[in-house]
Amino acid sequence: MSFVCNKQKNCHDGSDEGGQCDSSCGKGSPCEDICHPTPRGPKCNCSIGYVLLSDGAKCGDIDECESHDACAQMCTNTRGSFVCSCDPGFQLRSDRVSCKAAGEAMEFIFSAGYHIRKMSRDLRFTDVVYPDAELQVTGLDVDSALSRVYWSTDVAGTIYRLSLLGGERVYVTGVGSPGDIAVDWVTQNVYYVQKSAIQTIRVCHLDEQSYAIVTYVEHGFAVTKLAVDPTAGYLFWAEVSNWAFDKPSSDVFRSDLAGRNRKHLSINHFMVASGLTFDLVRRILYVADQHRHTIECMDYEGTDMHTVVSGEHVQNPIDLALFEGTLYWLKAGTGELTSYKLYGPRERRIGKRQLYVYNTEHFTILQSAMQPTVPNPCADHLCTEMCVLNAGGTAACLCADGTKVEMKELCPLPEEIDAFGSPVFHNGVNQTDKQNVQETTGHSSTGVIVGIIIAVIVLSLGAFYYYKKFWRKGIRPDFRLHFKNPAFGMHTSEEEDLEPQILVPGQHQYTNPLESSAISEHPESEVLLHSYDKAQSSVTAQIPQQHAESVELEDETEEVFVLDSKDMTTPLIS
Incomplete structure (x- = not known):
């Protein structure tokens, strides 16, 4: 518009000047904000942060917070602008958009074959947290506040917990065939998938040595991923149906942490849901689809569903995590970790890093701000068996068979015996046990030393007798093995x-x-x-x-x- 009515004829016929150029934006101008004179009359426009309304003259405020990438966390709309803020535990960065987690640096925890490893954010430093997970890991999660790592192995039917501070290992066996796991860091309850013919989602507490069935999965469906947001009191999971007509189908569900108030968040929208994570500040659920090569999101009610990123950068995504407004996922079979910023210029959002471990399928992020501290309603519970959280932040009691009872109420006797039996809990060695072991070792050390001395004397006498009887007579027994191989050394x-x-x-x-x-x-x-x-x-x-x-x-x-x-x-x- 700068070339129109500028007192210069920019067009050969001079049509950009004259007419109503001098009178368009006078006192009678209809424009509420900005007026551009033209030979045919006024042309209205609006300042940044406002949009021209349908009448072509008035301006309305733009709600920048309606977009999903205005702020990394919380967004407040103002007249003509917006203001970003962060949840407690985070600090607003100098860009006034993104949030930085307070506390220690973020670290990746991931499984690599039979190892559990810890890696720095820039992937430069790696520690082997647990060198022998014995069998292939099928689920992985952490409790950041207590610096604990949880993992499951389906073949052994075991769920493990390892302290990163003292190295204490606690585990439970006899849990069937556990798949993915998710930790409620408020109550320390561990939710897991039981991958039997008829799958169930169950919960256990390794310290209280209790367990319960949470919900059953419809026949013909398999749970691929779990996620728990105890601050909202919700359990999320993704189910994949059997392939029909060469096309799988995935649904996403939500319930409270007792398995009640079940809600279908998406119906036949996804194909193979291979990753599940959430933003507990904005109450947004993110889903990775391995078959469609997409990362999509929705709110906790299943509405406002849209694609976050897709295409060549989302090839075969497995597992999914969110930290400081950035999504992370693995590319199956490559050891490649991809990151995607949910804010800022789109051309600078994608990042790729190499773990140099190609058989990893599970990872998570360890950082205390990701799991904020909230009151634990189950801290002094009076449940006879399991205590779990309701959606309203209150405590609820569950029996082993999934029956919900009141506080102090005894659980009914089960009508059927669980096909997998009762889980067996194994506690780690505490300081008292270590002291007892040391005392026992001290009392028995004298006997061990005496036994070693006697053994040395007997061996010395035997060696002397052997030398006198054989060696001095020139007999040289040779214990080398001789193999007859006509092909050795031939062309x-x-x-x-x-x-x-x-x-x-x-x-x-x-x-x-x-x-x-x-x-x-x-x-x-x-x-x-x-x-x-x-x-x-x-x-x-x-x-x-x-x-x-x-x-x-x-x-x-x-x-x-x-x-x-x-x-x-x-x-x-x-």
């Missing part, structure tokens, strides 16, 4: 001419390992095995020099890798 062509020899019963031959033989070093780094049996010939095995390079890892440890070499290729011994 490939010679090996192919050999007829395979299969031993049948009655044709087995054994060589006495006590036959005399000797070993000597041959020039050019060869080792010769000389047999004193005249019927046998010498066997030569060349041992080449190994080339190795040293790699300094980021955790300041050193690891040596032996490079492959053709010289090291040797025919197998048959």
Whole structure:
């Protein structure tokens, strides 16, 4: 509009000047805010933060908070603008949009094969939290306030808890085939999927040694992911149906933490829900769809559903986490961790990092601000079995079979025996137990030392007798094994001419390992095995020099890798 009515003829015919240029924006102008004169009359516009209404003259305020990326957390609309703020436990950054978590730095916790590892935010430093998880991990979560890591293994039917502070490990066995898990950090209840023929969602408390059925899953559906927001009193889960017509279908549900007030948040909208997380400040649920390659979100009521990000950056997403307004997910089978900022310029939102661990399927984030401290209604509960949270923030009592009872009310006897039996809880070693162990060890140490001394004396006498009887007479027993292998050391062509020899019963031959033989070093780094049996010939095995390079890892440890070499290729011994 700057070239119109500017006292200069910018058009060849001069149509950009004259007319009503001098009178358009005078006292009779209809524009409420900004008026642009034109030869045909006034043209109205509005300042930043306002929008021109349908009458073409008046301006209305824009509610910037209606967009999902105005602020990282809380947004307050003002006349012509907006103001961002943060939840307690976070601080507003200098950009006046994003929030920084107070407290310690964020860390990733993830499973890698049979290891549980901890990694810094920039992925530069890695610690092995637990070196032997024994079996493949099927679920992973944390309690940030108490610095505890929880994981499940379905084959062993076990759920573990490990303290990152003292190293104490507590676990429960006999829980069937546990899949994904989610921790209520307020009550320390652990929710888990029981992957039987008819699946159930259950809950247990490892310290109180109690458990209960929360809800049943419809036949033909399998629960893929769980999430618990105890501040709202909600349990979320995703179910995937059996594939029909080569297309799966996923639904997302919500209930209170006792399994009541069940609500269907999405019906046949997703295909394979492979990740589930939430924003407890804005009450938004995020869902990763591995089949459609999308990350979508909705509010806790299942409304306002829309796609957050999709396309090439969301290939095969598994697991999902949110921290400081940034979503994180894994790309299946690659060890690639992708991040996506929910605010700011769209061209600068995607980030990719490599874990250099390709068999990880589960990760979560450890940081206290993610799990704020709230009062625990179950702290002094009077439930005879399980105490869980209601949606209103009150305590509720559950029996093992899922029956809901009042405080102090006894649970009814179960009508049916659980096919998986009762879970067995195993407590970790506390300080008192350690002291008792140390005392017991101290009392028994004298006996152990005496036994060792006696054993040494007996062995010394035996060695002396052996020397006097055999060694001085020139007998040299040799315990080296001798293997007959006609293909050892031959070229490939010679090996192919050999007829395979299969031993049948009655044709087995054994060589006495006590036959005399000797070993000597041959020039050019060869080792010769000389047999004193005249019927046998010498066997030569060349041992080449190994080339190795040293790699300094980021955790300041050193690891040596032996490079492959053709010289090291040797025919197998048959």
